[in-house]
Amino acid sequence: MIELDKVAVSFGDRTLFSDVSLILPPGSFHFLTGPSGSGKTTLIRLCSMEMQPNSGQVQLLGKTVSGLSQNNVSAMRQRLGVVHQDSRFIDHLSVAENVALPAAVTGKTGRHTEYQLEELLAWVGLAGQAKNLPPELSGGERQRAALARAVMLSPDVLLADEPTGNVDWDMSIHILELLIELNKLGKTVLCATHDLNLIRQAKSRVSAKVLRLHGGAIEIAGAGL
Amino acid sequence: MNLRSFLSRDATLNRVVPPSGFTAILTLVSSGVMAFLAVFTLALAMAAGDLASNWEAELAGTATVRITASDDVLEAETEAVLTALSQTPGVVSSRRLDLSEQLELLAPWFGTGLPLDELRLPVLIDIMETAEGPDRTGLEQRLAAEAPGAVYESHGRWRAPLVEAAGRLRTLGYFALFLIAVVTGVMITLAASTSLAANAQVVDVLRLVGAKNGWITGAFVLRFTVRAILGAFIGTLVGIVAVALMPGGIETGILSGLGFQGAEWIWPVLVPIIAGGTAAGATFLSAGRTLRSAL
Numbered sequence: 001m002i003e004l005d006k007v008a009v010s011f012g013d014r015t016l017f018s019d020v021s022l023i024l025p026p027g028s029f030h031f032l033t034g035p036s037g038s039g040k041t042t043l044i045r046l047c048s049m050e051m052q053p054n055s056g057q058v059q060l061l062g063k064t065v066s067g068l069s070q071n072n073v074s075a076m077r078q079r080l081g082v083v084h085q086d087s088r089f090i091d092h093l094s095v096a097e098n099v100a101l102p103a104a105v106t107g108k109t110g111r112h113t114e115y116q117l118e119e120l121l122a123w124v125g126l127a128g129q130a131k132n133l134p135p136e137l138s139g140g141e142r143q144r145a146a147l148a149r150a151v152m153l154s155p156d157v158l159l160a161d162e163p164t165g166n167v168d169w170d171m172s173i174h175i176l177e178l179l180i181e182l183n184k185l186g187k188t189v190l191c192a193t194h195d196l197n198l199i200r201q202a203k204s205r206v207s208a209k210v211l212r213l214h215g216g217a218i219e220i221a222g223a224g225l
Numbered sequence: 226m227n228l229r230s231f232l233s234r235d236a237t238l239n240r241v242v243p244p245s246g247f248t249a250i251l252t253l254v255s256s257g258v259m260a261f262l263a264v265f266t267l268a269l270a271m272a273a274g275d276l277a278s279n280w281e282a283e284l285a286g287t288a289t290v291r292i293t294a295s296d297d298v299l300e301a302e303t304e305a306v307l308t309a310l311s312q313t314p315g316v317v318s319s320r321r322l323d324l325s326e327q328l329e330l331l332a333p334w335f336g337t338g339l340p341l342d343e344l345r346l347p348v349l350i351d352i353m354e355t356a357e358g359p360d361r362t363g364l365e366q367r368l369a370a371e372a373p374g375a376v377y378e379s380h381g382r383w384r385a386p387l388v389e390a391a392g393r394l395r396t397l398g399y400f401a402l403f404l405i406a407v408v409t410g411v412m413i414t415l416a417a418s419t420s421l422a423a424n425a426q427v428v429d430v431l432r433l434v435g436a437k438n439g440w441i442t443g444a445f446v447l448r449f450t451v452r453a454i455l456g457a458f459i460g461t462l463v464g465i466v467a468v469a470l471m472p473g474g475i476e477t478g479i480l481s482g483l484g485f486q487g488a489e490w491i492w493p494v495l496v497p498i499i500a501g502g503t504a505a506g507a508t509f510l511s512a513g514r515t516l517r518s519a520l
């Protein structure tokens with residue numbers, strides 16, 4: 001489903017990754033952890049095709065990412081849900097319109113989509129804020145709106161970068177539950193977080209693997225968490 | 226919760242580009258002003274065109290020979306002129322005006338009831354010419370030799386420069402229309418690329434949710450086309466009113482034809498449509514270039 005093969009990334013003359021390889025099988029749940037600045041966001045961005053590695057290959061949904069045309073990248077994105085650390089919205093469109101955006105840009109409109117949107121807004125607990133504008137949402141509400149938008153087209157893969165970054169503990173647990181629910185529906189989930197408590201909390205509910213980024217290398221974290 | 230309203234077919238496509246801002250005003254105002262100018266220029270070009278073709282039609286193919294001579298040679302010279310004309314290529318027919326016709330021509334100046342016997346009128350010969358007309362110099366030389374009292378007068382001669390000027394004016398008008406279209410295109414290209422840059426975040430979000438370039442381009446094209454049509458529609462209306470308010474009347478010369486008649490109305494009606502097409506094209510190219518260059 002997601003495969004990184006000998007990926008190297010550097011910014012200027014600073015090397016972040018020199019040789020990272022990784023396989024995330026379909027339907028798996030992985031946490032990605034590591035100290036701040038270790039490259040979690042960068043790894044997520046590689047997987048969401050927002051950046052290209054300096055060398056090595058990224059395989060996504062059976063396709064090699066490098067050399068894809070813009071329109072092919074767009075088509076791949078429709079099968080990929082991404083929740084960013086700082087979720088961006090179109091601020092003059094309502095929350096509901098923002099959540100429905102992936103459907104709108106692919107021409108999926110009509111009865112079924114409406115129904116799906118209502119379900120989704122209720123699922124993330126934003127039914128009451130559907131008509132609000134994104135700047136009117138709290139941090140946790142933004143993250144949940146971003147999550148709802150990410151799964152609008154029922155993607156095969158969900159990438160979440162610190163989805164509980166700026167929310168309180170109860171809300172973190174709520175968002176975690178939503179992610180676990182999606183994984184139970186068969187979606188491949190990769191969730192970057194530096195919050196070890198959250199990972200411990202998840203371990204009892206889902207068979208998640210924990211990847212740790214450290215010094216530009218990736219390792220499977222032991223049971224010692 | 227009424228989600229249907231904005232999930233209807235293309236609601237998001239309509240709304241995704243912010244409706245306000247500097248570029249919106251730039252597009253609206255420039256297409257409005259350009260449409261106003263276009264309507265005025267059209268009216269002028271058409272008036273010039275009408276004038277040119279009216280004059281041309283009136284004058285085409287007519288000429289006169291006037292013969293002034295003493296009584297003893299007048300008839301002989303007339304005969305000579307008629308013979309010469311009948312042998313000149315480019316002359317379809319020639320006919321001597323009879324006295325009553327000549328008096329009719331003079332009536333506006335001298336009134337009716339002229340004492341005919343006391344007037345020595347020149348002989349007038351009315352000539353119908355082919356489109357090319359006769360060889361002027363050749364004809365004049367022959368007339369000078371055979372009938373020294375004869376003067377050949379082509380009506381086209383003094384009006385031809387006017388017809389040409391009117392035609393030139395019309396051509397200039399069409400060229401000005403072309404320039405107006407070009408400037409509109411440039412302004413809207415500028416507005417569209419400014420808008421694309423100003424809305425980089427919108428474009429980013431759209432990319433992230435899987436919008437293809439075509440969809441994003443469509444959203445911008447739609448916005449700018451609607452704005453341009455709206456601006457041009459207002460400008461056209463104001464232009465038509467302004468043209469209609471021009472003092473007119475048949476006898477005011479160049480201004481007599483200012484305004485639109487019958488089928489000419491198609492042109493001012495086309496102005497907003499052409500503005501829309503120009504805006505669509507300009508935005509399409511501008512968005513295409515911007516979106517391709519950024520990943």
Ligand SMILES: Nc1ncnc2c1ncn2[C@@H]1O[C@H](COP(=O)(O)OP(=O)(O)O)[C@@H](O)[C@H]1O
Pocket residue numbers: 011016034035036037038039040041042043
């Ligand atoms: N676009 C960029 N340009 C330069 N440096 C970058 C860029 N993106 C990330 N970095 C650097 O790469 C390192 C890893 O960043 P990031 O992936 O955001 O880490 P994390 O998400 O784990 O905190 C940081 O030192 C950061 O400064």
Ligand SMILES: [Mg+2]
Pocket residue numbers: 040041042085161162
């Ligand atoms: Mg990060």
